[in-house]
Each structure stands twice: as structure tokens, then as C-alpha cells.
Amino acid sequence: MPPANEILQLGTVTVIVLLLVFYGGTMWMSVAISKRKENADNYMTAGGKIGFGVSAASMTATWIWASSMYASATAGYTYGISGPIHYGLWGALMILFIYPFGRRIRKVAPKAHTLAEVMYARHGRSSQLMLAGSNVVGSVISLTSNFIAGGALIAMLSPLNFGTGILIIAGGVLLYTLWSGFRASVLTDFAQVMAMLGAAAIIIPVIFFTAGGPSMFVDGASNLTPAQGNFFSSEAFMNQGAPYIAAVLAYAIGNQTIAQRLFAVRENLIKPTFVTATVGYGATVIGIGMVGVMALYLGISPLDGDVNNLIPQMAGTFLGPVLLGLAFLMIIGSLSSTADSDLSALSSIVMSDIYGQGKGRKRANPKTMLLIGRITMIVATAAGLFFATSQFNILDLLVFVGALWGCLVFPVIASFYWKKVTNMAFTVSVIAALVVFLPVRFELIPMEGAIAWAIEVLAIVGVGVVLGIMAFGFFGLKTAVVVGIVTTVGVSPFALDYLRDYTVLSASLVAYSVSFLVCYFMSFKSKQNFDFNIIKSVTGTFDNRAATSSAAAGATTAVNQKDKE
């Protein structure tokens, strides 16, 4: 074991060999399923009939990304033993709570490609572009974050620099995703999830026992504050847990990578797929977060003062070269599987929402559509590389965008169930929520006097809205109304004159309540009686050509040749 201030490095040759094995393997899988003439619909959703194994692997791999591992470890290091729970559990519930809504969405739009496309059929262009725009921003930020994580990891564990690292990651991911799109993304996700989960199952206990095993809880107890040692720490809940609970529905609605898998998996397999992915994500991310708690018990300081270095640092300190290589592949697998999903999500939004529905489903040319999808992937990769080398704090930006998505949750979900929701109600409610959210989030208005009370009341209503929507997905409207009202009334005595100190949380909750109140009061008297069957006819397939596989194309040519002879 190296001294505490030194970490084991992998040499340049080792890192290059590992990357060649990883990206060579994924490229081989991608080529194996490639077709000479890809089908545009399959490029976006794989025909909507993938099985449980592939879809559960894909949903798990997509949701576990490098930043979730780093953030969970950071939560463990910052908030102690409950920190990883307050990061990983709520992140896992994002997958779980979307599936009841996913089943409804699949019912009204069985052949759609994106959530925004369904919004177009339900409301029109403005609602579609609002949702598609927020999806694009989220995916570009996520893509950038994964490039940064890959570049930083390569720079930390090898003599190669950050710039070389991000180029290798971006090039590797783009190469295996470009030709077959979503199909390549989900199939390679299976190999990536095997590597990721397999590595996590081995690495966590090895670090635990190498670092001293159970004795660290006795020897290192003095390194924890009482709050860090308390499983029910209110500090961890208010600063880490509560904002994430508020974001559960927002991330699920705002992320096209989830919607894409909802449209791709066989309809009867939505529930087992999403339940399995919930457990897989939660266990992996919470488990990795425990490495951060171990660092806290051991009194280890993060390298360069950056908590994002904790995972590679702990791996480099307590693992030998073979397991360090495995940890390296685990992180590369996590960021690649999410980056390829982001590329597929971005290409499907541009193909379907901008070109396909803009041109009209019957008039869109599938060949042009595929070309647009591939160009989108190249442009998105270039944009990700550009932002990765700029000075944005990309994760702060993602947390901000996640809260922003809260403005969309009620209007989007209500639109799938309630015939009375109009395009005007959707648009005005989202804009109104934004107008209130932004000044609260950035503290542009002083949180004192009547304003503070008003914001707190709205935030308390927001708590009721969040839990009400969650209950609605599983138990229906009556239960949701009861849960919403009981929660709002029950939380009030504790939250009044208290929530104002938690600006980020209050802002997230206000986004939910304002969009709910405006959308509800603008819709309940509306005369609209929307026919949900319209959505099916607007969101069908774009490409009715049969896909031609390389092998099939060769066989067809041979038969034609024989006929000529």
C-alpha cells in the first residue's frame, strides 16, 4: 500500500490497453448489430420491443454515471453515514416513480419517440419546444460532465493529460454510437452494466477490509461529528435529502434518456425493468458512497482539496494494480454508458421533434432523418468537448436545470390524464413558475417579511404537490388528493418560519406549486375535451422501410446475381 499522500497510478500503456479493450469491445458489439441501411425509428427507439434483460441493463447503466458515484461519495464524506442514502435512494426513486406515468404515456402514444413529440400531439409546438429545449440542455450538460469525469480520471491515474483524456472518451463513445444510434447504446449498456456492477460488488468490500475493516468504526469514530454519526441526521436530510426528493419527479420528466427507454421496452415489461433498475442504481451508488464514508472514518483529506477525487484516490490508495484497473473500467463504463445515451437522446429529439414533426410525419424522409441524427451526434460531441474545456461549474448547472424541470412536472403529467388542460394553461403555468422560481433560487428578493411568508406558503403547497403526484402515479386521484392535503397541512407547523433558511429547497418546491396552481385554475373551467386517440395518429412511425442488415444485403445481392445468370 502506498503512503497516504500518494496514490497508485496506472501507466500510459496500461491505460491505453484498458481503453482499447473497453472501446474495442463496445465497437465490436455495435458493428455486430449494425445494418447497412438502418431504420430511422429503430435508430431512436429500437422498434419499441426490447426485452427485460437489455432494457433493465440499459436503464441501470444510463442512470449510473461518473458524477453519481462521485456525488454519492461526496455526500458520504460530508454528511456521514446517512449521506449516501440521501443521494442514492432518492436518485433511485427517480426511476421508480416514473414507471406508472410511463405506462400511461405508452398507452396514449405507443409509437412515439420522445416525450416532447407527445406534447406536440397533445398541445402543439410551444409546449413541445419547451420540453424538448429543456431536454437538450440537460443532455448537453450531462454529456459534458461525463467527458470531464473521464478526462480527470485519465489525468489522475495515468501520465496522460486532461485534454487527451476527454478526446479519447468523446471519440470512443461517438464511434460506437454513431451508426446504429439507440440500438448500439442499449446493447453496449449490457456489457457496461456487467463491468460496472461486477466491479462495484468486488471493489467496495475489498477497500473496506484493506482499509481496516470493522476496526475503522472504533478507531475513526472521533473523526465524525455527532451529526455525521447519526443515521437520522436532520442536517443531511435538509441539505442533501430534501432537495433530491423535490427533484425526483423533475429529473424523471426532464430527462429524454428515461423517456426513450419507456418507448423502447416492450409495454408489458415496463414495471419489472424500472423496478430492477431502481434496485441496481440504488445499491451501486449507495455502495460507492460508502467509500466516501470510509474516507471520513479514516481521516483522509481529498486530493487537492477536491472531493470529486475521493473515489479514484481511495481506489489508488487501497487497491492493487489489477483491482485499480477494474475500478478504472467501472468509472469509464459508467460515464460512457450515460454519454452514449445522451447522444442517442439528443439525436432523437432533433430527428423527431425538430425535423420529423416539423416536416410532418408523412412527408419526413427517413434517409434525411438518419443523416440529421448522425450529424446531431457529431455536433453534440463537439459542443460537449468545448464546454468541457471551459470554466463552467457543470454540476452546479445540472442541479440548477434539475430544479428548473420542476416547473414542467405538473403540466406535463396532467396533460396525459386530464382532457381539460389547454396549451395556454401549459405554457402560462410553466412561464409563471419560472418567473417565481428564478428570483427565489438566486435570492434576488430578500427572504423577509410578507414575501418570506408567501414563499414559504407556496413551498409548503409544493411539498403537497410533489407527494400528491407521487401518490397519483401508484394509487390514483382520490389518494393523491388526500396525500397532498394531509402533507400540506401536516408540514405547515414545522416549515413555517423555517424553510426560508433553505433557499435551494424552497425554490424547487415553489416551481412545483406555482405551475400546479396556475395550470389547475386555468384548466378546471376550460371547455376543452381532448380526445387522447389523436396522439396515436400524430406520433406514429416515420420509417416504414425494412432495415437491411449487412448479411441480408449480401445474400440479396447474391440471389439477384444468380437470377441474372
Added chain:
Amino acid sequence: MGVIGLTVYFLMWPVLVGATLFVIARGFFKDWREARKNGESII
């Protein structure tokens, strides 16, 4: 939580990860066999 409780709490996650890995792998190979039987690609 005592030392035993904390040890179980730390090590239960990799066990759960392994169980999920098994469920996903079993599902994948079931899909694979079914696709091959029907002469189709798994994806």
C-alpha cells in the same frame, strides 16, 4: 448503530449489487435464447 450494525450496513450494498447483476444477466440470456430461437437479433 454498533460495529456489527455498521459492518452489515456497509457490506449489504455490494451483496444487493451482485443480486441485481444476476437478475439482469439471467434476463439478458433468456432474451438472447428467445431471439436466436426466432432467428432474430436481440435488439
